[in-house]
Amino acid sequence: MATQTITELELQTCSVTAPKTTQVGTAPGRPLSDATPPSSSTPSSASIVEEAYPHLAKSRAWIVITQLCGINFVSSFSNGLVSIGLPTMATAINIPNNLLLWPSSAFYLTMGSCLLIAGSVADVIGPRRVNIPGALLTAVMILASGFAKDAITLIMLRAIQGIANAMVVPTAISIVSNNVEEGTARNIGFASIFLSMPLGFAVGMIVGGLFVSTVGWEVGFYTGGGTGLLLVVVAMWALPKDAKLGPLTTTLKRLAVEIDWVGAAIASASIALLSYVLAMLSADTAHIKEPSNIALLVVSLLLLPAFAMWMEFQVKRGRPALIPNQLWKNIPFTSVCLMILLCNAVVNCMELYSSLFFQEVQLLSAIETAIRILPQVLVGAILSLLAGVLVNRVHVMASIMISSVLAAGSPLLMAVIDPSRSYWIMAFWAQLLAPFGVDVLFTVGTLVVSEAFPRKTQALAGAVFNTFAQVGTSIGLCITSVISLSVTEQSSVPNKESPQALMQGYRAAFWALFAWMIAACVIGMFGLRTVGKVGIKRE
Template identity: 40%
Template structure:
């Protein structure tokens, strides 16, 4: 096929008019077929999707079809469909469960393994650092070698390193195994999008799958907090990780039978596709840039004074240069009709860009709310790890209910309406915590803050997955998952670093003699930052999703 025809096809796929950018990071050739050769593609979701269907025909692969099931009917048994959903949601559950356990048990873990105070946040930081650096790389590789293979390998490795954390005896071992655990989860998170879209047709089943996958996050985090608190105060924090590993092994074994084998037909061998169909330089540029930036943020989280160190300033400059070079490289790749990791044209899609910005801000705000609410219970009110964890139960309940309701509403209510209303509700939470008294009654403010805080993140999780998966072609769905998880992971890290630095600075310069009051002033500042972040989410989704309709409707 000529470059002119291929670029025209790509332009249609992205809803653009120029010929300088490409939508796919895979070099699979596209061809234009008559519109009668395949069923029409859903066009009610977003304006740019209409470009797929028209006088120029439908875009498809020159090889056997790569698109996920679109008939509207489930092609597998309901039992297997439920197992797929439970398996993928289970890994999302375990991902956040480990974070919940760590927050609840971190003081005891630090004492048992001799973790210095200056490194007390590093078990959490290195996990995010490893995952953030590798998400896009493993997402791109999975689209070549197969999403199932990547997911299963990552799942078993996750179980092995979880056991290793429970057996760790030194601070170095804890940090090392948490790093490897982050690498393992980065093999699973991106591939979930591809596995869902290639298993379930558009409609109820796919909506439920994404919603349940989203439910796993708040449910896992809160249960991790509760179990971490219970085990830390009774038989020991190590048993929390052993229980995680047992659940993980059951999920991993079930995945071998339940997950679909996804093969994108190509005349090339998979080894050649790895070399030629992946934008390796673009992947390395972006991963290194974000990895370096995440490292600086991690150091800043430990102490806000570290931001002024010469080493960190140099690293920030390096990260900035690489981030600036990335879109230039994307332009060059697309101009030469070569694979591009995240083509610049994609950011012209207002819905895609708005979702990415909203997820970044929303996840950063949620991480700050969860972290400083936990500290408020333990360091301000003097509650035990168990007592603090139990107070997060409303968080779990609302997270579960929100995802169930979102699965029902997603194909019936405009995404703009869902996103704006949920953001306005969640915006109440940091206000309640920022104006709270040191000895405030739990039922007056903390209860409502924890009850409402997961609403916007959980709505955005389902909406984002559907929007982002629609923005990418079927043969790069794992990369699409990598983009989503990269944005949310980066938002988590930035949110924690910024709020922790501001809280520490305010506490130090407040001039209040009472230690608890001084500490609380810092926490209030952090909560106000979370409020500002959510206010920006409201603005972004209101204007950015204006042209968005509904998503998740099954194809006719």
């Protein structure tokens, strides 16, 4: 990403890091392992000079972090509102059963498939120029969703909101990475951004439940959209300016030359097709028998080796490669990507199946269910803040392994739970343990991934990390849905919709989640053993 221009006024509130020269693809600061792979994501062939990056004054930095967290919170708030209010919304605007999941699925499908492209563009033209339009589009789409009168309109608005969110998330990481001083402030910044997402979702579920049962679900969208517009105004003042781009022809040439468009298109197409098929299977496993879904699944999988071959081709030509194959030899980078895929799948599935357990097995209301899941959110908030403060004082191996082992206890408790017993005996502790793995990993993993990428491609680094998280959620929901439905159908209970039959399927899903957390622990044990501390302030 280009260096930001510093005016006289900005110099009064910013400190500037000294320019330094690094080899192409060498992450600034301490390498994560003994052999940090070279990258070809920049057009230079020998070395690049990373120009001075202005560090914001502490007060300004906290305003920036708060604004970035706020827009992510608002977007996630709308997701929680959709999740809790979907049955009522379906009745109000006549959403047919075959489209019932799409107001939620459309958001995640478009977001996951657009992250890499948005991150790549932001690294060329500047994160502010991508973040603010993304935030504005997010706010407008949330507000407009409250006025939707039919299913197709709502789904389209949610899909566009997903694209807008893909513009916001990686650029938020880039802004914090390049403009907030290394150390505790930056670590808390990363932690807070990721905290705002599950926190916003949970608040959306709780407040949305109140809106649905009182003034109406539309008010939730009006509230979220209005708040988002206020945050856009704050962003226009607070976010640090990007460097001047120069003539339009020069900018267009840079976009054409410095971005691996073919690689981004291949990766995005693969993710979009896979996410679509997984969403269809999550709704009904019988969809796998449809020729169109089989074809799309095959194409999405074939695009993966095609992407690897294109990366190799680009590297040999000395052209920009989106994610060079050599980067996967960086064991810590590969490990945290795989771990976030598994851990994000587990925490999202835990939230879903815990909700189903409380509502379908224990027959509790939506509000009662939201209250029982609330400890997961509160603990997650505390963990994220603690991770931001302590990540530079504790070895990565210790923090990741301890938190992941504790998180594995959550699905284990739910897998062996007795539904007739008190909430406080097992279910409560399962909710407390659920966020341990992912909330710590998001903070630590972001630092690991950001150090694996050159400083000029921090938006792409954030996009890669979040893409793995999004894909993990899609895969997790699909696989657990298949497992749960299959076990329920094969149960000896005559009524397959009874709490007893459903519980057998849910138990199987919880056992699968437990296995995934154990797999994440094993990956961390071997993949992160060479990593010391991250997020340390360097002179």
